[in-house]
Each structure stands twice: as structure tokens, then as C-alpha cells.
Amino acid sequence: MSEFEKFRFNSLEEFKNRVQELNVNIPVSEDVSVLAEPVQVGAGNAANSIAILPMEGCDGEKDGSPSELTMRRYRRFSGGGAGLIWCEACAVTVEGRANPRQLFLHKDNVEKFRELTAMCVREAEEKRGIRPLMILQLTHSGRYSRPFDNAAPVIAQHDPLLDPKVGITDHYPVVTDEYLDELQEKYVRSALLAKEAGFDGVDIKACHRYLVSELLASHTRRGKYGGSFENRSRFLLEVIRKVREAAGNDFIVACRFNVFDAHPYPYGFGVSREKEWIPDLTEPLELVKALVKEKVDLLSNSAGNPYYRFPQVTRPFDQPTLSGEIPAEHPLESVARLLEFTRKIQETAGDIPVVGNGYSWLRQYLPYVGAANKSAGGCTFVGIGREAFAYPDAPADILSDGKMKAEKCCIACSKCTQIMRDHGKTGCVVRDSEVYLPLYKEARAQAQQGSN
Numbered sequence: 001m002s003e004f005e006k007f008r009f010n011s012l013e014e015f016k017n018r019v020q021e022l023n024v025n026i027p028v029s030e031d032v033s034v035l036a037e038p039v040q041v042g043a044g045n046a047a048n049s050i051a052i053l054p055m056e057g058c059d060g061e062k063d064g065s066p067s068e069l070t071m072r073r074y075r076r077f078s079g080g081g082a083g084l085i086w087c088e089a090c091a092v093t094v095e096g097r098a099n100p101r102q103l104f105l106h107k108d109n110v111e112k113f114r115e116l117t118a119m120c121v122r123e124a125e126e127k128r129g130i131r132p133l134m135i136l137q138l139t140h141s142g143r144y145s146r147p148f149d150n151a152a153p154v155i156a157q158h159d160p161l162l163d164p165k166v167g168i169t170d171h172y173p174v175v176t177d178e179y180l181d182e183l184q185e186k187y188v189r190s191a192l193l194a195k196e197a198g199f200d201g202v203d204i205k206a207c208h209r210y211l212v213s214e215l216l217a218s219h220t221r222r223g224k225y226g227g228s229f230e231n232r233s234r235f236l237l238e239v240i241r242k243v244r245e246a247a248g249n250d251f252i253v254a255c256r257f258n259v260f261d262a263h264p265y266p267y268g269f270g271v272s273r274e275k276e277w278i279p280d281l282t283e284p285l286e287l288v289k290a291l292v293k294e295k296v297d298l299l300s301n302s303a304g305n306p307y308y309r310f311p312q313v314t315r316p317f318d319q320p321t322l323s324g325e326i327p328a329e330h331p332l333e334s335v336a337r338l339l340e341f342t343r344k345i346q347e348t349a350g351d352i353p354v355v356g357n358g359y360s361w362l363r364q365y366l367p368y369v370g371a372a373n374k375s376a377g378g379c380t381f382v383g384i385g386r387e388a389f390a391y392p393d394a395p396a397d398i399l400s401d402g403k404m405k406a407e408k409c410c411i412a413c414s415k416c417t418q419i420m421r422d423h424g425k426t427g428c429v430v431r432d433s434e435v436y437l438p439l440y441k442e443a444r445a446q447a448q449q450g451s452n
Contacts, residue, residue, distance in 0.1 A: 051086055105194060110193050138204055208307075298355070357383045359383065
């Protein structure tokens with residue numbers, strides 16, 4: 001590992017030289033025309049190869065409906081020109097909400113979600129002349145559930161490193177197999193409601209240590225959902241199979257999952273049994289093969305646990321959150337790891353499109369790296385996460401001008417993450433300051449008051 005450095009590149013040449021000095025696999029191509037290529041996703045078609053990744057705003061209404069602030073965010077995303085909009089985490093049950101403002105689709109608010117999808121389609125068509133694919137991420141927040149202001153964890157197994165962080169004792173109950181059996185049907189119900197609301201498909205979320213992600217790592221759990229790889233992957237695969245059967249082949253079924261938890265065995269997925277920091281992709285690649293066998297239409301990989309250690313595994317940054325540490329590696333090494341995971345997933349998935357991540361730290365050099373990866377077969381879509389908060393028009397600028405404007409880029413300051421940690425409504429404090437700087441200050445003040 002090399003010493004941590006902040007982003008200080010004044011030219012593409014400087015950037016390429018540093019990549020070479022660090023000997024990391026981050027390719028560059030100044031021909032970004034490949035990003036304009038349409039992509040077939042199941043029965044749908046994305047107008048180009050740029051995707052907005054699921055970025056949660058924590059700003060829904062109490063009943064789970066999109067608020068005006070939610071609508072504003074997706075209006076900006078859809079008007080930005082991306083071919084695929086992967087909408088944020090939406091709980092499948094009340095007790096699975098990560099916060100009281102997390103989206104929650106149910107029969108009483110399906111019309112509100114229909115207004116959201118209709119607005120996104122209308123905005124994209126009017127501004128960019130395209131119809132974006134709309135995927136809704138379905139989730140259960142598991143050990144990070146907080147539906148009514150106080151933590152209410154639902155855990156798949158006990159974890160001596162994570163349990164104390166949310167006040168879990170040794171006597172705290174582990175979720176039962178019967179609960180998980182019934183939960184599968186709630187995913188199916190939510191998927192059918194999403195289809196009714198106008199979404200083109202759903203993602204069965206299995207990343208960042210939420211419930212399905214934790215199930216994949218439940219080596220110590222007993223029963224049919226723990227222990228062996230077959231058991232640990234059972235819930236995810238059965239939900240995907242049931243959603244496919246219920247929603248039909250004209251509805252996209254996707255999965256965004258962790259490739260590497262950066263969490264020690266036997267509590268992590270995709271990790272070496274000897275060292276927590278060393279990935280072992282044996283099981284993640286077996287999972288990809290199983291997902292393909294279940295006829296999944298779209299994949300996206302992620303890594304790490306943003307609530308634990310090593311946040312750079314998920315989101316390389318210049319500045320950590322207020323309680324965070326400076327990583328013991330260069331951010332380009334963090335980026336390269338995520339890009340390599342995507343290459344492995346795409347290679348294993350074959351013709352199934354894979355959305356890559358880890359690009360935001362690259363700022364204005366993002367399209368050059370994304371285009372090089374796609375041209376080499378290392379991904380199908382280039383995914384934009386935090387960058388979309390800061391620079392929602394980035395896809396349009398890439399596709400029309402072949403480049404991004406440095407002065408509009410995300411600066412990886414982690415303030416959007418800090419708002420979430422402070423239980424506020426999140427967005428870009430720097431580039432969208434009129435809206436989010438007051439919200440940042442409000443959330444900070446409430447967090448400080450709560451800690452006193």
C-alpha cells in the first residue's frame with residue numbers, strides 16, 4: 001500500500017503518471033464514444049452506457065412516499081441524461097427501514113411512486129430525448145434498521161465486532177427462519193407494486209451489511225439460511241426466483257451485492273480466512289454464476305460496510321467523515337480494487353450487463369477511465385454515485401462534450417455521508433449548497449445536541 005494523498009491532479013498527464021507510479025490497473029482512454037452505446041438489459045433498453053447508482057437521500061415522507069425533495073433529486077438525475085437510473089433503497093417492510101424517512105412502497109402510496117417514475121421519464125424525454133430505464137432497489141436494513149428514530153436491529157447472526165456498535169448483547173434474538181420465509185413474499189409483493197408504479201425492474205439489494213448482505217456472510221448461523229454457501233445464498237436466490245416468476249420476463253430483475261466485506265471470517269463474505277483485508281472471490285464468483293442461472297438481468301458490485309471500518313473500500317475519499325480515519329492506502333489503490341472487482345464479475349457474468357462503481361473520486365477523469373474499462377470488456381455500464389449528487393448533468397456533458405467540468409465535480413469531502421450519519425437529509429453540500437448546506441448544519445447541530 002502507498003501513502004494516502006488527496007486529489008491534486010492538474011492534467012490528465014499528471015493523473016496517468018501517478019497511476020503508473022503506483023502500478024495500479026486504472027486504464028485511460030480519451031475516446032469516450034463507447035459510453036454512448038445503448039445497452040440491452042433484459043427486455044429493456046438503456047439509451048447509453050452511463051448509470052446513476054442508488055444514492056439514498058433519507059428524505060422521504062413518514063409513510064414512505066417520495067417527498068418534494070426526493071422528487072427534486074430524481075428530476076435532476078433524470079434530466080442529466082443517464083441511460084439507467086438505479087433508484088435508491090426502498091424498504092419492503094416497516095421494520096426494515098433504515099431511517100424514518102427511507103422510501104417504503106406499499107399499496108397505499110403506489111400512486112406517489114407512479115408520479116415519480118412518470119416525472120423521471122418526462123424530464124429525460126424533454127431535456128435529453130431519451131427514456132431512461134428505471135430500477136428500484138428493494139431492501140431490508142437488518143442490523144441497521146431504525147424505522148422510528150431509535151435503532152431496532154434485525155440480525156442474521158451475532159457478530160462480536162458489529163453487535164456492540166448498535167447495542168446488541170449476546171442474548172439479543174437472531175431473526176428466525178420463519179421470519180425470513182415470510183419476508184421473501186414481501187419482496188415479491190414490493191416488486192409487483194414497483195411494476196405497477198412504472199418501474200422497469202427491481203434490485204434485490206445484497207450489499208453494505210444490510211440483511212441480505214449479512215445472510216451471505218452468516219457462516220455461524222444455524223438452520224437453512226446459514227452455514228454452507230448453499231444455505232447462505234438461499235434467501236437471495238429464492239427471492240430472485242420468486243420475483244421472476246411473479247413479475248414475468250418483461251420485468252428486469254437485478255442484484256447489487258457485496259463482493260468483499262473487508263470484515264474478518266467467519267463474519268465476512270468474500271474474505272480470506274486468514275486476513276480480513278485480503279479478498280477471496282471464490283464465493284462471490286460462485287454467487288454470480290448462481291444469479292446468472294436464476295436469469296438475473298443486471299448486476300452491480302460493491303464492497304465494504306460504510307458503518308464499520310475501511311470506508312474507502314466502498315467510497316474512496318479525500319476527507320473522511322468527522323469520526324473517520326485516514327486510510328493506509330492511496331485512493332487510487334482503493335479505486336483500482338473496485339474496478340478489478342467489476343472486471344471479475346463481468347467476466348463471470350458473460351453477457352449479463354454489469355454496472356461498475358468506484359469512479360467518483362476520479363472527478364473529471366471519470367469518463368476516460370470508464371470508457372477504457374468498457375472498451376476492454378471490464379464493465380457494461382459506468383456507474384456514477386456521489387458524483388450524481390454533485391453533478392447530475394455529468395452524463396449529458398460526457399456524451400455531448402466528451403468530458404466533465406472540473407468545477408462541477410464531487411470533491412470527495414464526505415459531507416453527504418456525514419449528513420446520513422447525523423440522521424439528516426443528504427445531498428451535495430458543496431455543489432448544491434443552497435439546499436444542502438442548511439440541512440448539513442441542521443443535522444450537525446442536532447447530532448451535537450444529542451451527544452451532549
